[in-house]
Amino acid sequence: xxxxxxxxxxxxxxxxxxxxxxxxxxxxxxxxxxxxxxxxxxxxxxxxxxxxxxxxxxxxxxxxxxxxxxxxxxxxxxxxxxxxxxxxxxxxxxxxxxxxxxxxxxxxxxxxxxxxxxxxxxxxxxxxxxxxxxxxxxxxxxxxxxxxxxxxxxxxxxxxxxxxxxxxxxxxxxxxxxxxxxxxxxxxxxxxxxxxxxxxxxxxxxxxxxxxxxxxxxxxxxxxxxxxxxxxxxxxxxx
Amino acid sequence: xxxxxxxxxxxxxxxxxxxxxxxxxxxxxxxxxxxxxxxxxxxxxxxxxxxxxxxxxxxxxxxxxxxxxxxxxxxxxxxxxxxxxxxxxxxxxxxxxxxxxxxxxxxxxxxxxxxxxxxxxxxxxxxxxxxxxxxxxxxxxxxxxxxxxxxxxxxxxxxxxxxxxxxxxxxxxxxxxxxxxxxxxxxxxxxxxxxxxxxxxxxxxxxxxxxxxxxxxxxxxxxxxxxxxxxxxxx
Numbered sequence: 001x002x003x004x005x006x007x008x009x010x011x012x013x014x015x016x017x018x019x020x021x022x023x024x025x026x027x028x029x030x031x032x033x034x035x036x037x038x039x040x041x042x043x044x045x046x047x048x049x050x051x052x053x054x055x056x057x058x059x060x061x062x063x064x065x066x067x068x069x070x071x072x073x074x075x076x077x078x079x080x081x082x083x084x085x086x087x088x089x090x091x092x093x094x095x096x097x098x099x100x101x102x103x104x105x106x107x108x109x110x111x112x113x114x115x116x117x118x119x120x121x122x123x124x125x126x127x128x129x130x131x132x133x134x135x136x137x138x139x140x141x142x143x144x145x146x147x148x149x150x151x152x153x154x155x156x157x158x159x160x161x162x163x164x165x166x167x168x169x170x171x172x173x174x175x176x177x178x179x180x181x182x183x184x185x186x187x188x189x190x191x192x193x194x195x196x197x198x199x200x201x202x203x204x205x206x207x208x209x210x211x212x213x214x215x216x217x218x219x220x221x222x223x224x225x226x227x228x229x230x231x232x233x234x235x236x237x238x239x
Numbered sequence: 240x241x242x243x244x245x246x247x248x249x250x251x252x253x254x255x256x257x258x259x260x261x262x263x264x265x266x267x268x269x270x271x272x273x274x275x276x277x278x279x280x281x282x283x284x285x286x287x288x289x290x291x292x293x294x295x296x297x298x299x300x301x302x303x304x305x306x307x308x309x310x311x312x313x314x315x316x317x318x319x320x321x322x323x324x325x326x327x328x329x330x331x332x333x334x335x336x337x338x339x340x341x342x343x344x345x346x347x348x349x350x351x352x353x354x355x356x357x358x359x360x361x362x363x364x365x366x367x368x369x370x371x372x373x374x375x376x377x378x379x380x381x382x383x384x385x386x387x388x389x390x391x392x393x394x395x396x397x398x399x400x401x402x403x404x405x406x407x408x409x410x411x412x413x414x415x416x417x418x419x420x421x422x423x424x425x426x427x428x429x430x431x432x433x434x435x436x437x438x439x440x441x442x443x444x445x446x447x448x449x450x451x452x453x454x455x456x457x458x459x460x461x462x463x464x465x466x467x468x469x470x471x472x473x474x
Contacts, residue, residue, distance in 0.1 A: 132421040143408040152471040153404045156464050
């Protein structure tokens with residue numbers, strides 16, 4: 001793993017990997033979508049159960065992307081590693097998008113099921129805070145002119161935001177409110193009806209692969225952007 | 240401990256340095272532009288606007304009085320954060336502090352402490368007045384002041400972290416608000432929760448305990464993360 005921390009080796013390794021990931025994401029998304037629409041409707045939730053195949057993976061990846069951002073920030077801060085910083089930066093936008101999608105689809109599901117678009121229960125609020133952390137991270141990074149200083153300040157904020165992750169994860173267990181606790185990854189038997197496992201797992205895999213593809217592509221773009229900046233600076237020196 | 244060989248005046252020890260820095264910070268906070276009174280004025284203005292936006296009916300207002308007061312408190316605590324480190328970075332005082340006796344972690348904590356005394360304390364005294372104006376029962380006024388005082392420490396610590404992070408940013412004030420307000424959510428929840436519990440006849444102690452826990456936690460995080468951010472800004 002640490003061999004890949006060399007940007008050139010990283011580029012060589014991920015060059016052929018990225019199109020594979022994109023293709024896999026497209027196939028999995030297509031299959032997952034098809035499965036999601038063909039499974040029978042739930043006896044209680046009706047067709048709204050299909051929202052879960054988007055909502056749960058998006059929320060998981062919103063959390064996972066922040067974990068990736070936080071860990072990358074840690075490596076960027078402690079080892080001053082340029083690639084880790086690029087990885088942290090690259091995780092922010094997809095993570096924010098997944099989190100926003102989770103909030104949006106949750107809201108769509110909540111209206112028919114709970115009778116309200118939004119409640120201020122612990123899970124919803126902590127996910128909203130997660131989204132705000134993404135926004136704060138990107139805003140902080142963007143508003144400091146010195147790119148390196150902005151990157152390190154944002155990394156500190158990214159680390160602080162990690163505190164929110166366990167709160168999001170365990171909010172449904174600590175506070176007994178409207179949002180139901182995890183039903184899939186429960187000890188013992190899964191709380192999910194076996195009928196819904198294929199679409200759910202396919203969509204989960206699709207979102208995971210999609211995030212990997214988005215992330216790697218964004219890291220590669222960031223490395224290229226820095227190369228261009230270096231080349232430009234060198235050219236300006238020569239001229 | 241050996242004394243310095245040359246005849247320079249003996250440096251004030253850690254305690255002396257702490258006191259000097261605290262006095263300096265308080266002086267700076269109180270001097271010029273009305274100091275903390277401005278924050279109290281802003282707090283009063285918010286307290287005047289929010290109920291009118293919500294309709295002003297005492298029956299609808301009274302149950303949310305504590306919450307509105309806490310929202311106004313959180314926003315008023317943001318006001319003077321921008322100058323907390325930025326001013327010292329601009330005039331070089333921060334560089335002197337960095338090479339001084341105190342570790343930067345302590346400098347951040349002392350600045351937060353000064354912010355608490357200079358802004359949090361007056362706001363905590365204003366808070367019961369504002370809450371009463373919004374319709375909070377008089378019997379809850381002491382609790383409003385106490386919870387605002389504890390919460391003010393949390394606002395000051397988290398705010399100091401945000402101010403340190405935003406050093407060198409364009410439009411720092413707005414950025415601090417975006418970075419810090421999500422972190423202000425727990426104290427607002429616990430502080431308003433304490434008032435709500437007391438209003439419904441329950442003991443406010445659990446909410447106050449959570450509020451205090453947040454302050455202690457924020458103290459640890461703000462000291463180390465804030466110092467890291469200041470070092471980064473100095474480059």
